[in-house]
Amino acid sequence: MKNTKIVFLKQNNYYKQELEKKIRHIFKKTELFNELKEKKVHSILLKPNLLGIYSPELAVDTHPIFVETVAMILKKNGYIVGVGDSSASFYKMERLFTESGYAPIFEKKYAVMENFELEPFTEITLENQKIKKIMIAGALKKYDYVISLPKLKTHNISLITCALKNYYGIIPGIRKTQYHHIFHRFKDFNRFLIDLYAKIRPDFYLVDGILGMDGDGPAGGNPRHLDLMIGGRDGLKIDGYLLKMMGVNAEKLDYFQYAEKKGLYSSVGRNDLDIPFDFDFMFKDFKLPIASRLSMFTNILPKFMFGFLRVKPIIDKKKCILCQACIKKCPEKAMKLTGKMVKIDYNKCIACGCCKEVCPVDAIHIKGNIPMKVLSIGRNIYEKIRSKKGK
Ligand code: SF4
Numbered sequence: 001m002k003n004t005k006i007v008f009l010k011q012n013n014y015y016k017q018e019l020e021k022k023i024r025h026i027f028k029k030t031e032l033f034n035e036l037k038e039k040k041v042h043s044i045l046l047k048p049n050l051l052g053i054y055s056p057e058l059a060v061d062t063h064p065i066f067v068e069t070v071a072m073i074l075k076k077n078g079y080i081v082g083v084g085d086s087s088a089s090f091y092k093m094e095r096l097f098t099e100s101g102y103a104p105i106f107e108k109k110y111a112v113m114e115n116f117e118l119e120p121f122t123e124i125t126l127e128n129q130k131i132k133k134i135m136i137a138g139a140l141k142k143y144d145y146v147i148s149l150p151k152l153k154t155h156n157i158s159l160i161t162c163a164l165k166n167y168y169g170i171i172p173g174i175r176k177t178q179y180h181h182i183f184h185r186f187k188d189f190n191r192f193l194i195d196l197y198a199k200i201r202p203d204f205y206l207v208d209g210i211l212g213m214d215g216d217g218p219a220g221g222n223p224r225h226l227d228l229m230i231g232g233r234d235g236l237k238i239d240g241y242l243l244k245m246m247g248v249n250a251e252k253l254d255y256f257q258y259a260e261k262k263g264l265y266s267s268v269g270r271n272d273l274d275i276p277f278d279f280d281f282m283f284k285d286f287k288l289p290i291a292s293r294l295s296m297f298t299n300i301l302p303k304f305m306f307g308f309l310r311v312k313p314i315i316d317k318k319k320c321i322l323c324q325a326c327i328k329k330c331p332e333k334a335m336k337l338t339g340k341m342v343k344i345d346y347n348k349c350i351a352c353g354c355c356k357e358v359c360p361v362d363a364i365h366i367k368g369n370i371p372m373k374v375l376s377i378g379r380n381i382y383e384k385i386r387s388k389k390g391k
């Protein structure tokens with residue numbers, strides 16, 4: 001029988017030797033190598049979160065040393081290893097891998113690079129109200145087993161980007177953006193992620209929560225030492241428990257309820273967890289993304305009324321280098337270059353944050369209006385009270 005425990009370990013740095021020891025410890029506790037042996041696995045695909053070209057200190061991408069250490073351990077144990085992703089950015093994947101610090105993984109031959117944006121893709125069918133068929137990376141077919149290596153961060157649409165959201169990266173390139181257009185309501189987009197999870201998901205998760213992010217993730221939030229590594233096989237339980245640590249009751253979120261109805265999620269009990277004796281059950285003063293507080297309204301209001309209680313992407317003209325990556329990425333075609341400025345048509349904008357994700361110089365900020373700020377302050381007070389009570 002598969003070991004279903006979710007193992008939490010404290011870890012506060014990316015020193016290779018220490019990391020190797022801790023990762024091996026998680027693999028041992030979760031009996032990963034026994035499973036690989038039983039299933040006669042020869043090849044393993046690692047799926048990090050590689051959102052764009054960011055320095056590791058910004059906590060946007062899964063830390064390169066973290067990925068390298070996992071690849072090295074697996075390689076030493078005789079497995080063929082691949083590292084693959086399809087990014088949200090417009091850089092070629094080879095450049096992304098190289099400039100985000102992943103080059104040594106391939107130079108040392110711990111793993112081969114898998115570009116999820118290269119054809120042929122694989123078509124899969126989904127049980128979703130709007131989309132029945134989607135394309136995913138063809139590279140997945142080449143491997144016997146998949147380990148997801150998510151970064152623990154906030155997300156403007158899903159509140160958290162970790163186990164569930166990291167696998168959105170198996171959808172090649174620009175298609176990801178098109179789905180934001182189709183599912184412009186946060187609720188529908190999150191349900192789409194659940195439908196994808198129902199169809200295809202990794203075999204194992206190892207979360208890089210050492211340097212994580214709070215605030216306005218998934219890019220441009222606040223890097224935060226969360227000092228955690230998490231290993232396990234149930235992605236939704238991992239995310240559900242991490243949300244709890246962020247001060248959010250996952251069971252009250254629509255997409256978790258949707259997953260529960262589909263038999264994919266049940267709440268996390270103490271018996272599901274393997275935790276250190278000095279475990280902190282809550283992240284202190286954790287800041288959620290401001291856009292996520294809009295979701296209750298965008299889920300019920302028609303699109304043309306989003307402006308009433310919207311958060312807005314704002315461009316810092318001093319920082320903007322006019323690269324136009326945001327214009328190409330915007331699923332609503334709400335951005336255009338006018339003279340020497342990028343302008344946003346807020347009547348079209350759905351506050352998805354895709355432009356912010358791809359901006360190479362962090363020139364886009366998400367700003368709330370007065371009602372949103374009031375909501376935000378209220379939420380912060382509520383979170384502080386909850387945090388003090390240790391709930
Ligand atoms: S302007 Fe930015 S936030 Fe608005 S729809 Fe376009 S990409 Fe999304």
Ligand code: SF4
Binds near residue numbers: 322325359364
């Ligand atoms: S806001 Fe960022 S992504 Fe958009 S044009 Fe300026 S620098 Fe490029």
